[in-house]
Amino acid sequence: MNFTMPEELLALQAKVRRFIAEEIVPMERDPRQTSHGPNAELRQELVEKARAHGLLTPHASREMGGLGLSHMAKAVVFEEAGYSTLGPTAMNIHAPDEGNIHLMEVVATPAQKERWLRPLVQGHIRSCFAMTEPDGAGSDPSLMTTTAVRDGDDYVINGTKWLITGLDGASFAIIMARMEDGSATMFLTDTDRPGFIVERMMDSLDTCFTGGHGVLRLENLRVPASDVLGELGKGFRYAQIRLAPARLTHCMRWLGQARRAHDVACDYARKREAFGKRLGEHQGVGFMLADNEMDMHITRLTIRDCAWVLDQGSRGNTESSMAKVISSEAIWRVIDRSVQVLGGQGVTAETIVERIFRDARAFRIYDGPSEVHRMSLAKKIFGRVASE
CATH class of the missing domain: 1.10.540.10 (Acyl-CoA dehydrogenase/oxidase, N-terminal domain)
Known part of the structure; x- marks a missing residue:
């Protein structure tokens, strides 16, 4: 390496x-x-x-x-x-376009790529990824209740999705639905088809995702069989193709946000004077900035280690789970310390740090909460021990 x-x-x-x-x-x-x-x-x-x-x-x-x-x-x-x-x-x-682009490059047919992927790459349209549901399907997609039933040359999809990032204004969606045999399949659909109903947008702490987060109702949505993404019944497998790299790119982007918050805090600590010296010269503040540097360094190394593993052709599921937990928790500490260094300014819109703080909180939840990743890692640890 x-x-x-x-x-x-x-x-x-x-x-x-x-x-x-x-x-x-x-x-x-x-x-x-x-x-x-x-x-x-x-x-x-x-x-x-x-x-x-x-x-x-x-x-x-x-x-x-x-x-x-x-x-x-x-x-x-x-x-x-x-x-x-x-x-x-x-x-x-x-997100979610970045992950959708990666998935479609691997799985979509040439016709699907020309119809949806190329204009997405060109920035002319946006997309969304509809898997999470209000009745449980999220970190555990096996709880999914949205169904797809074959009817002639079409599939008829019914169900409700929520927390769908980028929903408002998306031109097309990738929908995960359960088949009659219990397997899952991904479908591509234009969002202006009858039965694709945006019920409402959800208020949230973060305001950085174009199109926000919304609730989607699928009511007898007819999708031609030609718009199945990949093969029937392989939806869960394709989700893994998307999730590991997309999980890691979240870490990359948020590291940039943490660095920005840290830079603002450092600049303030250099200029602000309190109790006879610059703020950063007080150990309490200086130590927080030092901890920020170490957390960002560890995060960067973790991200690049996982990136290297993916570049070798590995699925990188274990590495991306570790990277997601390490990054989301370290980045949160960096941003939180930066707010503390800024004092009163840190909790107002006087600097960008307050906005970053609000946006970043959700990072420990989406693409798998820290607890779910720890649970997954623990199962792998015990599985490895049992086989030794």
């Missing part, structure tokens, strides 16, 4: 860092941001900026118009993009 970055990746890192600092950070107070994320007009303006700089959807394959980044390269680039709350939106690497 070698973490030395090649010259071209160093150049790309510097390019993204300049782009975020000069083009995106100045837009963070744009009033077109809503409680459910940047509105469509703001998102399109951000996307066009990234397109003009050759930085749009860099993780997509070159065939689809991206840069074909490896997982290790994504670790570098996504962290830089995450330095701004608007960076992932601008570069079209935000």
Whole structure:
């Protein structure tokens, strides 16, 4: 394992860092941001900026118009993009589109790629991923009750999904549904089809995801058999193809947010004077900043270790579970300490840190709560012990 970055990746890192600092950070107070994320007009303006700089959807394959980044390269680039709350939106690497792009590159047919994936990569449309349900299906997808029944050349889908990120304004969705034999299948559908009903948007702590989080009702939604994503009955398997890399890219982006909060706190600690010296010279504050640096260092190493494993062709399920827990908890500590260093400013919108604090809390829940990942890791540990 070698973490030395090649010259071209160093150049790309510097390019993204300049782009975020000069083009995106100045837009963070744009009033077109809503409680459910940047509105469509703001998102399109951000996307066009990234397109003009050759930085749009860099993780997509070159065939689809991206840069074909490896997982290790994504670790570098996504962290830089995450330095701004608007960076992932601008570069079209935000959830759920980023994970959907990865999944469709692997599973979709050529016709499906041209119809949905290419315009998604080009930033012309958005998507959502509909798996989580209000009656239990979330971290445990086996509890899913949404059904898909064959009817002639179509499948008829019925059920309710919620916490669907990016739902408002999405042009198409990937829907997970249970088949009559108990297996699960993924379906692609345009969101303007009859029976695809957005019931309501959900208020949430975070406001960084374009399209917010919503409740979706599927009422006799007819999906042609040609719009099945991949093979029938392999929905749970395809979910794993999507979840491990998408889980890790969350860690990358949030590391950028943590670094931003830390930088704001450091700048304040250098300038603010209290009790006869600069704030950062007091051990209580200096130690918090030192702990921030260590937590970010551990997070970065963990992310890059998992990225390396994925680049070797491994599924990386164990490594991504560990990375998700380590990253989400370390990043939360960094942001929380940064709020504390800033004092009164930290709990107001005087700096970006208060916004980052609100947005980041959910990271310990989505893509698997820390407790679920620990449970999964514990089962693997005991399974390994039992086989020895």
